[in-house]
Amino acid sequence: MLQAITLILLCQLAGEITVQMLDLPFPGPVLGMLLLFVGLMVRGEIPDGLKQVSDFLLRHLALLFVPAGVGLMAHFGLVARDWMPILAALVVSTALALVVTMAILSALIRFRSRSDE
Amino acid sequence: MNEEFIDIWAFLAASPLLWLTMTLVVFLASLWLNRRLGGSMVLHPVLLSMALLMGILLLTGTDYDTYFDGAQFIHFMLGPATVALAIPLFEFRHEIRKLLFPLLIAGMTGACVAAASAVMMATVLGADRVTLLSLAPKSVTSPIAMGIAEKIGGLPSLTAALVLLTGAIGCMLSPLLIRLMGIEDDRVKGFAMGLSAHGFGTAQAFGISATAGAFAGLGLSLAGIMTAFLLPGVLPWLPGLSS
Secondary structure: OHHHHHHHHHHHHHHHHHHHHHOOOOOHHHHHHHHHHHHHHHHOOOOHHHHHHHHHHHHOHHHHHHHHHHHHHHHHHHHHHOHHHHHHHHHHHHHHHHHHHHHHHHHHHHHHHHHHO | OHHHHHHHHHHHHOOHHHHHHHHHHHHHHHHHHHHHOOOOOOOOHHHHHHHHHHHHHHHHOOOHHHHHHHHHHHHHOHHHHHHHOHHHHHHOHHHHHHOHHHHHHHHHHHHHHHHHHHHHHHHHOOOOHHHHHHHOOOOOOHHHHHHHHHHHOOOHHHHHHHHHHHHHHHHHHHHHHHHHHOOOOHHHHHHHHHHHHHHHHHHHHHHHOHHHHHHHHHHHHHHHHHHHHHHHHHHHHOOOOOO
């Protein structure tokens, strides 16, 4: 358990350092995830403790957004200024992104399973 | 008695313990309440917690910085949780590899649609330029989105707020759209939710199934990485932003 937590933090740390040094446009934890993924591929299996820690973290993922979410409070003024275009843009674009992604992916999956037969 | 209470409150309100505990208590209460009310997504536990905590902070006259001093311990776990997404990705690596090409095509199109439609819609409705630039990266997980906004000349703090709203809206819309489109494949549901509603969508997808969660993690990473690389190049061609 302790080793697993240390491993995850080490991956994140290595990610952060690399991102800073190479001035990459995405955050350290994303690179840390890639590092851990490559490590797992090399090892070929997930160590027991690591599975437990990741299950715990991901099962409660929603909670982790609450502190940042409350920060919306600090932006009431900014959002209030353009609230109508903002809300319309967010609702329409999020709906479109969901629909387009689901439509394309299920069409491609269907196409593939048909060509496999 | 009253004075004593004020003293204790003054001590507690300034300590990280109170707001850390309060966040957990409010979240657990929201989960319970959401379940009692039939699990409606309009009352998503995260949204409910946010609203309740904002209310508590406003009522007690506590500013966000004081709150965050305590809540940052929870916020910090976002980094390790992102790293931990490697585990479901690894567990589902065979399924992902089988669908690599469809996932890349759907992911790239979805990410472009999310950014372009948001900017165009807001342009038509007359939002100002800074709002537009802050709006473009909104479908991406907040640390990436804030970095992009800074790079293209938007307001990172406004982007952070828009990212959160997008996540919340995605959580409310996705069950409805999934039902309307008759999608039954958890891989498709999860991938679209992670791609269009980042961590919020991913959290919700883990509630559907482990498969949906793994594909949501993939959608989240793909949207983040692609938007980070593509958006700065694509943006000048969008109407309303050509300078």
